[in-house]
Amino acid sequence: MSQHESTYKPGSRLEHWMDERLPLMRMMHGQFVDFPTPRNLNYLWTFGGILTFCLVVQIVTGIVLAMHYIPHAEMAFDSVEKIRRDVNYGWLIRNVHAVGASMFFFAVYIHMARGLYYGSYKAPREVLWILGVLLFLLMMATGFLGYTLPWGQMSFWGVTVITNLFSSLDSIIPGLGTKIVQWLWGGYSVSTVTLNRFFSLHYLLPFVIVGVVALHIWALHVVGQNNPTGLDIKTANDSVPMAPHAVAKDIFGLGVFVILFAWFVFFANPLVTPPHIVPEWYFLPFYAILRAIPSKLGGVIAMFSAILILVFIPWLDTSRVRSARYRPIFKWCLWFFFFSVLALGYLGGKPAEGVYVAWAQFFTVYYFAFFLLIMPIVGVMETPSAMPRSIAESVLGGSGRPTGAAAAPAKH
Amino acid sequence: MAAHTDDGTRRDFLVVAANAFAAVGGAAVLWPLIQQMNPDASTQALASIEVDVSPIKEGQAITVMWRGKPVFIRHRTADEITQAAAVDPNQLPDKSARNDALPEKAPASDANRTKAGKAQWLVMVGICTHLGCIPKGQGLSDIKGDYNGWFCVCHGSSYDTAGRIRRGPAPRNLDVPAYDFLSDTMIKIG
Amino acid sequence: MTLTTGMKTLAATALTIVALPLMAHAAGEGPQIERQKWSFAGFFGRFDQNQLQRGFQVYKESCAQCHGLSRIDFRNLVQPGGPVFNEDAVKGLAATYEVQDGPNDDGKMFKRPARLSDKIPPPYANEKEARSIHNGAYPPDLSLIARARGLEYHGSVFAHPFHLLKDMVAGYQEGGADYLYALLTGYVEKPADFKMVDGMNYNRAFPGHQISMPPPLLDGAIKTDGKPTYQDGTPATVEQMARDVVAFLSWAGDPKHDERKRMGLLVMLYLLITAVLLYFAKKRIWKSAH
Numbered sequence: 026m027s028q029h030e031s032t033y034k035p036g037s038r039l040e041h042w043m044d045e046r047l048p049l050m051r052m053m054h055g056q057f058v059d060f061p062t063p064r065n066l067n068y069l070w071t072f073g074g075i076l077t078f079c080l081v082v083q084i085v086t087g088i089v090l091a092m093h094y095i096p097h098a099e100m101a102f103d104s105v106e107k108i109r110r111d112v113n114y115g116w117l118i119r120n121v122h123a124v125g126a127s128m129f130f131f132a133v134y135i136h137m138a139r140g141l142y143y144g145s146y147k148a149p150r151e152v153l154w155i156l157g158v159l160l161f162l163l164m165m166a167t168g169f170l171g172y173t174l175p176w177g178q179m180s181f182w183g184v185t186v187i188t189n190l191f192s193s194l195d196s197i198i199p200g201l202g203t204k205i206v207q208w209l210w211g212g213y214s215v216s217t218v219t220l221n222r223f224f225s226l227h228y229l230l231p232f233v234i235v236g237v238v239a240l241h242i243w244a245l246h247v248v249g250q251n252n253p254t255g256l257d258i259k260t261a262n263d264s265v266p267m268a269p270h271a272v273a274k275d276i277f278g279l280g281v282f283v284i285l286f287a288w289f290v291f292f293a294n295p296l297v298t299p300p301h302i303v304p305e306w307y308f309l310p311f312y313a314i315l316r317a318i319p320s321k322l323g324g325v326i327a328m329f330s331a332i333l334i335l336v337f338i339p340w341l342d343t344s345r346v347r348s349a350r351y352r353p354i355f356k357w358c359l360w361f362f363f364f365s366v367l368a369l370g371y372l373g374g375k376p377a378e379g380v381y382v383a384w385a386q387f388f389t390v391y392y393f394a395f396f397l398l399i400m401p402i403v404g405v406m407e408t409p410s411a412m413p414r415s416i417a418e419s420v421l422g423g424s425g426r427p428t429g430a431a432a433a434p435a436k437h
Numbered sequence: 438m439a440a441h442t443d444d445g446t447r448r449d450f451l452v453v454a455a456n457a458f459a460a461v462g463g464a465a466v467l468w469p470l471i472q473q474m475n476p477d478a479s480t481q482a483l484a485s486i487e488v489d490v491s492p493i494k495e496g497q498a499i500t501v502m503w504r505g506k507p508v509f510i511r512h513r514t515a516d517e518i519t520q521a522a523a524v525d526p527n528q529l530p531d532k533s534a535r536n537d538a539l540p541e542k543a544p545a546s547d548a549n550r551t552k553a554g555k556a557q558w559l560v561m562v563g564i565c566t567h568l569g570c571i572p573k574g575q576g577l578s579d580i581k582g583d584y585n586g587w588f589c590v591c592h593g594s595s596y597d598t599a600g601r602i603r604r605g606p607a608p609r610n611l612d613v614p615a616y617d618f619l620s621d622t623m624i625k626i627g
Numbered sequence: 628m629t630l631t632t633g634m635k636t637l638a639a640t641a642l643t644i645v646a647l648p649l650m651a652h653a654a655g656e657g658p659q660i661e662r663q664k665w666s667f668a669g670f671f672g673r674f675d676q677n678q679l680q681r682g683f684q685v686y687k688e689s690c691a692q693c694h695g696l697s698r699i700d701f702r703n704l705v706q707p708g709g710p711v712f713n714e715d716a717v718k719g720l721a722a723t724y725e726v727q728d729g730p731n732d733d734g735k736m737f738k739r740p741a742r743l744s745d746k747i748p749p750p751y752a753n754e755k756e757a758r759s760i761h762n763g764a765y766p767p768d769l770s771l772i773a774r775a776r777g778l779e780y781h782g783s784v785f786a787h788p789f790h791l792l793k794d795m796v797a798g799y800q801e802g803g804a805d806y807l808y809a810l811l812t813g814y815v816e817k818p819a820d821f822k823m824v825d826g827m828n829y830n831r832a833f834p835g836h837q838i839s840m841p842p843p844l845l846d847g848a849i850k851t852d853g854k855p856t857y858q859d860g861t862p863a864t865v866e867q868m869a870r871d872v873v874a875f876l877s878w879a880g881d882p883k884h885d886e887r888k889r890m891g892l893l894v895m896l897y898l899l900i901t902a903v904l905l906y907f908a909k910k911r912i913w914k915s916a917h
Contacts, residue, residue, distance in 0.1 A: 110698065
């Protein structure tokens, strides 16, 4: 992992014995206790820990739900209702799992937005970022598969529409798309066979996510955390040890997040069937892009490109400066990009007609233009604003730097 | 950076209190996760059943399902009761009453297999104690074995009119579940 | 833009993303529906046991002939958090229904009186039978109807996200109940120029205004000693019956509602205290960093 030496000192004889054979404690100590953490991290940096928490919650509640769920077209919905009504605390566990999926995506979108704003995708964190995009894709696949499992009206529709996207390939090679769709379905229509494979994969993918998360964290600990200034850690004064400082902050951030989580679980569970059919909210921006393109195949390509383009942004962004805080033009372009994604999300929930389509097309164009035009061009032409010389200076002050001082988030 | 670490802070009261509070919450979460494996409400609703025995005429028997098992309810004739009561429990292959309402050591007398004052009613789990077949003897025309009770056709175990094993490979008397008379004709099993 | 305002905007932005699931209510074709006051709304909301009992009576008298309630077992009517009828009374009620059981020793299915552990028997053997009886229409099962319906949003697109956020903060979940109440009390005289299909009924709240269900609640449907009141003396007006049966159906769709909110209160209290402690613990730990 990273170059820094673990300060682990084995105490007992057993610890010595173990340390010579498998230095697991030494590694853990080095990576999660005395790991140098930039001292200026704001609360947006607590979302990594929050996401890990979400993953654990989803896996634990998911395993429990699988003890009661029946993956059969005739019985799936009944078994879900039985969980809600009869299983001891089944209502609670199911609520946590269903709300948990939304909270997971809520957290991942903030995590991604933070990465975009502070340039966490830029060298040397390209692999870290790409692993993150892969995690996002895996999450979307898992979320979609899980959403179909109750096998109600909405699930059924979701499966049909999403799997049918592949039939657009028919316009390239006639018959190819249809073949793929039949392969996905395991038949000529959506059936119990389809449900069973979706259940199997929904159970599998979270463990794949666990594996990729391990790589994501590994990559993070090789290159170290980015921070609001985007500057590297240069002296010991720039950092604090991960434990207890960063950990205490992470746990407090998690505590606040859990309050929001609990509010949705107990009081504002929005899982009431909407009157007309829409995907889950976390897919809506991409769903809007899909529908903004008049051709079916074009829409599918645009939708997948919208996600895959994220892989390339470490190279599309030409700026030398990481943090948008010091990029006066790019910053505004980025805020408008965030707004566009939200607007697309809103439009994705609207019927695809009239003015809504036109707006969706406008925001789709901006979505791609942001990555393909603004990132490369603004990076070259803009003049970065004044930056602090070090992380410590941005926190503790020093030679007065207007931008840095105003931006200092944490006044500890 | 090591200079920032101060071991004193970790033992600080506030920090300890916060950790303790968070830990209690973490532990509380385990409760629903454990409870969800217990029998659910629909299963619990079937944990005890009520059976109206008034339609069962003397000499007849019915089988009801209880907790996934067949339960024999027999309205015994005076003859059958006399036969069963005449047996010395000490001579039986299984000397225990096998009655859930009584201690393990209670002898297998006919009185211990039934309820006081309700000797005509015999209620037992109808599963042969040998290998789990369902013994014959419920129907009027069924084969009842050498002891006029039940006969397991799988391996030839014969039970008497109190459901006690008399001959054959079965090791134990048929089990008497916990039950109560709610009224003269209404039985609650379980 | 300074970073702090940036972060605030980002937080608001993020919250709005969460607001999106309810966007679906935004296609404004149906009429505007007024929200009602419900005892089970909000942070401290609980079902009113008496109202649920009255509501079950209305369901039984006025709905059950055509609409099933297949996810409710008789035992649910006795459980805490619901109507909590007397157990013997429900046993007696169950015994008036016949359910199929079996096979018996002869391999035959047989009928027996229902028990507490049985589901409330549906009025039809299957959907086809229902449709043939009702001229092709299928009266839906009511177990989940209060969760399967909602209110549409009427207002400007730009106010919509804030509207959603407000509902989320307030924990508004009674859209289904509000709609059902509007539907049940929505049988009014049709406008003179409104063209109706034969056999349909005009309803103010129903999308499209033409519903095949005839007015289900009629004055005098419930009587006690010859007077149009419930047994507890509440006047059985159409509005009152609608209110009561909607409360009952809300419970049927969410029988763990009271338990959920009761536990939720304790959990929120615990989490708030913990968060405050964690905040001060974090401050204490960071003191040494400066």
